[in-house]
Amino acid sequence: MNNILETNISYLKGVGPKRAELLTKDLGIETFEDLLNYFPFRYVDKSRFYKVKDVVTDSVYYQIKGKVSNLSSVGDKRTKYITATFSDETGSIGLVWFKGLQWIKKKLDSDKEYILFGKPGVFKNKFNFVHPDLEVVSENETQKIIGNRLEGIYSTTEKLKNVGLGSKGISKIVKTLLEKISESIEETLPEYLIKKYNLLSRKEALINIHFPENPDILKRAELRLKFEELLFVQLQILQLKITVQDKIKGHVLEKVGDVFNEFYYNHLPFELTGAQKRVIKEIRKDMKSGKQMNRLLQGDVGSGKTLVALMSMLIAIDNGYQSALMAPTEILATQHFHSIVNLLKDMDVEVGLLTGSTKVSQRKVIHERLQNGKMNIIIGTHALIEDVVKFNNLGLVVIDEQHRFGVAQRAKLWKKGSIPPHVLVMTATPIPRTLAMTLYGNLDVSIIDELPPGRKPVKTLHFYQNKYLAVIGFLRKQIKEGRQVYIVYPLISESETLDLKNLMDGFEELQRHFPLPEYQVSVLHGRMKPEDKEYEMKRFVEGKTDIMVSTTVIEVGVDVPNATVMVIENAERFGLSQLHQLRGRVGRGSGQSYCILMSGNKLSNEGRKRLEIMVSTSDGFKIAEEDLKLRGPGEIQGTKQSGIMNFKIANLAKDGELVSRTRVIAQNILEKDPTLSMPVNIRLKKQLNKLLKDKTNWGRIS
Ligand code: ADP
Numbered sequence: 093m094n095n096i097l098e099t100n101i102s103y104l105k106g107v108g109p110k111r112a113e114l115l116t117k118d119l120g121i122e123t124f125e126d127l128l129n130y131f132p133f134r135y136v137d138k139s140r141f142y143k144v145k146d147v148v149t150d151s152v153y154y155q156i157k158g159k160v161s162n163l164s165s166v167g168d169k170r171t172k173y174i175t176a177t178f179s180d181e182t183g184s185i186g187l188v189w190f191k192g193l194q195w196i197k198k199k200l201d202s203d204k205e206y207i208l209f210g211k212p213g214v215f216k217n218k219f220n221f222v223h224p225d226l227e228v229v230s231e232n233e234t235q236k237i238i239g240n241r242l243e244g245i246y247s248t249t250e251k252l253k254n255v256g257l258g259s260k261g262i263s264k265i266v267k268t269l270l271e272k273i274s275e276s277i278e279e280t281l282p283e284y285l286i287k288k289y290n291l292l293s294r295k296e297a298l299i300n301i302h303f304p305e306n307p308d309i310l311k312r313a314e315l316r317l318k319f320e321e322l323l324f325v326q327l328q329i330l331q332l333k334i335t336v337q338d339k340i341k342g343h344v345l346e347k348v349g350d351v352f353n354e355f356y357y358n359h360l361p362f363e364l365t366g367a368q369k370r371v372i373k374e375i376r377k378d379m380k381s382g383k384q385m386n387r388l389l390q391g392d393v394g395s396g397k398t399l400v401a402l403m404s405m406l407i408a409i410d411n412g413y414q415s416a417l418m419a420p421t422e423i424l425a426t427q428h429f430h431s432i433v434n435l436l437k438d439m440d441v442e443v444g445l446l447t448g449s450t451k452v453s454q455r456k457v458i459h460e461r462l463q464n465g466k467m468n469i470i471i472g473t474h475a476l477i478e479d480v481v482k483f484n485n486l487g488l489v490v491i492d493e494q495h496r497f498g499v500a501q502r503a504k505l506w507k508k509g510s511i512p513p514h515v516l517v518m519t520a521t522p523i524p525r526t527l528a529m530t531l532y533g534n535l536d537v538s539i540i541d542e543l544p545p546g547r548k549p550v551k552t553l554h555f556y557q558n559k560y561l562a563v564i565g566f567l568r569k570q571i572k573e574g575r576q577v578y579i580v581y582p583l584i585s586e587s588e589t590l591d592l593k594n595l596m597d598g599f600e601e602l603q604r605h606f607p608l609p610e611y612q613v614s615v616l617h618g619r620m621k622p623e624d625k626e627y628e629m630k631r632f633v634e635g636k637t638d639i640m641v642s643t644t645v646i647e648v649g650v651d652v653p654n655a656t657v658m659v660i661e662n663a664e665r666f667g668l669s670q671l672h673q674l675r676g677r678v679g680r681g682s683g684q685s686y687c688i689l690m691s692g693n694k695l696s697n698e699g700r701k702r703l704e705i706m707v708s709t710s711d712g713f714k715i716a717e718e719d720l721k722l723r724g725p726g727e728i729q730g731t732k733q734s735g736i737m738n739f740k741i742a743n744l745a746k747d748g749e750l751v752s753r754t755r756v757i758a759q760n761i762l763e764k765d766p767t768l769s770m771p772v773n774i775r776l777k778k779q780l781n782k783l784l785k786d787k788t789n790w791g792r793i794s
């Protein structure tokens with residue numbers, strides 16, 4: 093039955109092999125079903141007609157009936173264009189074309205009445221229409237058009253337009269398709285859900301998403317399709333969670349022994365926060381359960397995640413297991429290494445560091461000690477997941493700042509033992525709840541929602557560039573008080589050379605304001621050799637440098653409590669989560685800290701909004717929500733590579749409530765029928781199997 097939907101798109105009337113190839117290449121449309129699922133991205137209301145005299149603004153679309161006259165070519169050969177006049181009984185307005193001149197001349201007929209559709213432009217203080225849509229009004233068509241009609245607009249490409257598949261062309265082949273296959277559209281939701289939530293049938297929804305009769309039914313069609321999409325995502329994720337929890341064994345790490353206790357009672361430099369204690373308990377419970385732990389640890393910058401990781405690793409040691417801690421960059425890995433070695437300095441625990449720049453001879457030793465089990469904790473970057481690294485008995489893997497690790501990379505660690513290690517993923521980029529439910533739906537989540545005591549919130553200020561000198565004066569005062577300063581410049585790959593120049597110019601200017609030998613200013617960027625970066629970073633950590641001018645290489649994790657000012661240049665160019673990360677570099681000690689956002693005078697609305705949000709809150713979760721709203725989920729770090737954002741119609745930023753609702757519904761369904769074997773759920777099972785077979789395998793994300 094479904095087979096017809098799997099038919100290659102080239103067999104659809106009006107398509108053929110050449111267009112089919114383009115459809116596949118440009119839009120990913122390969123089969124009938126793909127086209128059926130290629131929805132308009134917006135709709136224009138063609139239910140209303142205007143008169144020429146109604147054209148008073150260039151910000152809306154107008155639909156007007158009238159005649160075309162005075163068609164003429166203007167300009168010389170190179171700048172040629174065509175003008176015409178469009179008139180009705182209320183007046184006339186200019187039309188302009190710069191392309192397709194031959195075609196327009198041939199097509200337009202001054203005897204016929206046309207329907208013009210378009211957004212006006214302004215030329216020499218007068219409104220005109222550039223490249224308007226013109227359709228001949230024919231008798232029977234007048235009837236059709238005058239009814240309530242929303243026209244779906246499909247996104248397309250230049251190449252497709254050239255072969256007649258602009259938005260209109262696509263609409264036409266979708267129509268042909270629907271006429272051919274609408275009887276083959278199968279329902280995917282059980283009757284009881286359709287009834288309970290008053291949903292359109294799948295067939296009705298698909299017809300109306302392409303050709304809505306009116307706005308109301310369009311809304312219901314959208315709801316039905318989003319509901320379906322989100323429900324199946326949640327069913328997949330939750331079902332996988334059930335199977336993972338039930339089937340995948342984990343090492344039993346039940347003992348809390350000497351190593352943990354010695355650290356806890358004799359070497360812990362401060363009281364754990366309540367949140368840290370709670371989270372450690374949650375982790376302990378997982379690790380002794382006999383099932384593999386898959387836990388996401390969310391905690392704002394500076395909330396003390398590293399310590400939680402360390403104490404979890406000590407439990408592993410108490411049970412005779414090794415642990416690995418993976419960080420996304422060498423600087424971070426090195427910093428973790430130093431702080432952990434420092435915390436464990438009076439204890440008999442062997443800790444190693446393995447990164448891309450570990451010398452071959454050292455590397456050999458580390459490999460050996462990991463393999464024979466002498467080394468208890470290994471800290472490193474991607475180098476840790478190379479195939480040559482073999483563990484004696486890896487019990488726990490901690491992944492810091494997880495969004496930088498790809499799925500495949502993490503999966504590599506799995507294979508290193510027959511029973512997979514427990515996994516603790518730490519992230520300081522709080523993820524909005526709705527996103528977390530989808531992105532990390534099969535992970536358990538622990539949250540550290542409390543900062544260590546005595547931290548003063550960072551004061552955040554926004555200044556325009558003309559206040560630069562005042563800011564310099566402020567920095568001088570802070571440095572006089574013995575504080576250190578970060579100054580960060582954006583580095584965005586599109587114009588990397590230019591950005592780097594900005595950074596170096598900024599560095600030079602700062603050196604003039606803060607001359608040697610009184611002041612030490614250093615610079616750090618991604619193009620430097622690792623050992624040079626390391627050297628500069630080390631000097632800053634040791635307090636030998638007053639000002640560190642850098643790109644976002646210092647973004648994640650770097651911990652220098654004496655640094656109290658973070659100046660972010662061109663702050664409008666950074667995303668919210670990045671700004672939040674950067675701000676998290678200060679406010680780590682007991683002194684009052686400041687985050688100064690510098691921007692140009694000209695700000696886009698979105699840029700301004702971001703800066704306002706930063707000034708108004710320091711709550712990472714709130715910022716993440718705002719970020720999601722501003723940018724949409726596709727842009728949130730880590731989501732692209734996961735493929736999770738390939739939603740056809742649902743939008744995680746806007747449909748948060750529906751995400752939560754479908755999650756609860758999915759939970760209820762699976763509670764009663766975990767394998768979806770009950771007859772009432774037969775459609776769910778069938779569709780789920782189909783989705784799993786197709787491509788979207790949500791489960792492999794963690
Ligand atoms: P993050 O969650 O950003 O990784 P860190 O683990 O780097 O945070 O901790 C930030 C700072 O807070 C570190 O200097 C750490 O030593 C300190 N810290 C961690 N836990 C506590 C605590 N319970 N009390 C006081 N300071 C703490």
Ligand code: MG
Pocket residue numbers: 397398492520649
């Ligand atoms: Mg950290």
